[in-house]
Amino acid sequence: MVEQPANVDAAVNTPVVFDSNDDGTVAQELELEHMRSILEETIVEMRSTPLENRPRLPRIALSKRNRAVVRALNPMLVTYLEASRDLCKTDSILFGAALAVCRIIGAKVSKAGRATGHSSAIPAWRTRIEERIAKARALIGRLICFRSGNNRPRIVRTVRMAFAGKNVSLSQPDITQKLTERIDDLKQRIVAWGKRIRRYTERSTRFNQNRLFQSDQKRLYESLERPMVSETGPAPNQADIVAFWRGLWSEPVNHSEGPWTEVVASQCAGITPMDPVIITPDDVAEAVRRAPNWKSPGLDGLHHYWLKGFMACHSVLARQFQEALNQKSLPSLFTTGITHLVPKDQGACKFQINFNKNFGKVLK
Template identity: 90%
Template sequence: MLVTYLEASRDLCETDSILFGAALAVCRIIGAKVSTAGRATGQSSDIPAWRRRIEERIAKARARIGRLICFRSGNNRPRIVRTVRMAFAGTNFSLSQPDITQKLTERIDDLKQRSAAWGKRIRRYTKRSTRFNQNHLFQSDQKRLYESLEQPIISGTGPAPNQADNVAFWRGLWSEPVNHSEGPWTEVMASQCEGITPMDPVIITPDDVAEAVRRAPNWKSPGLDGLHHYWLKGFVVCLTVLARQFQEALNQKSLPSLFTTRITHSVPKDQGTTDSSKYRPITCLPTIYKTLTSILFSPFSSENATRADVCRVALKIVLK
């Protein structure tokens, strides 16, 4: 079905909408839960499901312990009595037994031991998960591992900054006009770039798109379109269409406004979460736009090698 729709697509915006609709249809067919509010993917909870289940057991056990203690102290309200009957469900227990106090004490001790065991299980699993993640990070990025060990753990669960203060802070950085005075480095850079041979016209092939998609992480945070690289890898029939439309966009020197519209998340840099200046903005751009930029700045093929070398030379000049 995608072939028919993609062949009729007129631009990258339509292609993006078609791919998003196909991904949503697949999710509905297999029964997967998705968030489509604003076509942006909501962040999932950092607490794993197994830990939430154990914490719920502990919370229920503690509530039951409190009501059993109340009943043992003489509180005979219907709700308390109902909890006591539930605590002894499946046993030959009766409220008129002479040793009811001993039975209650044993049941309370049993629930306390279970809660303690569940708590130890959470700590054991958490320690194992941390050790596993650190070992994996050591294999992939040692610098990032050492930085995470040296830096304190920052929690963003505190009070958020005031919305008015937040808007005023970022408006002062982004909205107010600023007069920049270009230094002599611009003249130096211009003189050094005079000897650079102009690069050949950019030619994007389906193989370039396929390689860029293959190298991209499956579930990297998407932009406003909510489309992940996972779907581009699955819908292989879209690669040829994307290559053609990428080429058309470069030839026309224009991109849809969707590709430059972004979602910005504020990440706290330290514990002072009420200060707007202590947040780091992380911007998420649409997946298809990131695919295009990865093709332009990565030497996936011989045609792209020249423009990648030119980009590296320009970056070296700027850094000097």
């Protein structure tokens, strides 16, 4: 009993030496354990998070490192997926795994709560150039004021900062010529920046048109023929819009059935029912394989890429899809959508409903 503390201290202070051949194995095991802890944390976090409060998953690069992380997490999902009892829980597990991958590789994930509106989508480079143009125009205005005889302290301080490091004194006789040269230089810079914005914008427009021509030619021709809609007009009243669509979707309607329904029923009576549909994991894998990786996700925010990478979910999805088909019922995940009002022309709006496209394509 007396010697035990000394033995414990000796054991704690003794350095642990690994064989050189085992360094890679130990490091790999530690890394896998770290991944497992992140995976468990994200799954527990997403289990209690509503769909509308989920963060927006970014599009990750298709690199070897990212694929290796997805392959490493794939066998870890088996334990969680086997305990899943419905499609909603499976979806939350897969979203948590995707979020874990993003956190492991260091991808930038937006904050919780995805916006339902459309962003302006102004690129960062254009914002920077426009800020430079605004600053240059302000500087030109102050240089012109100083050249006209305005000697206020703020104007003088700005002029000195404009000529900092150029060995120019404001009291030298040719200061007017120096001011003119500086103003002309700033004007040329503004013209060059404006041409850069136009050049980049035209290039981006051509790129988007070429990509749209390959995917949807009809939409491209419609965008070329349809004039641009100005957003300066008055916005539609939100209360009127909600009342209009609520009258179409929320109010119960009693439809009057005519005699044609009996004719259709008699014609369908002799149709042989189709054989029962059996959904297999191969069917799920084939449906996922043909789906685009980063197509706009549905309400759950899960892209097709994650359904392809986490192959452990195929058998679970096949079983749960089969149960939903036999029970003739789907969870609210498949029947709830987000409605966006998109201006089509003056005084009219068209609507776009975004349902769950990922699981819906697999189920189809």
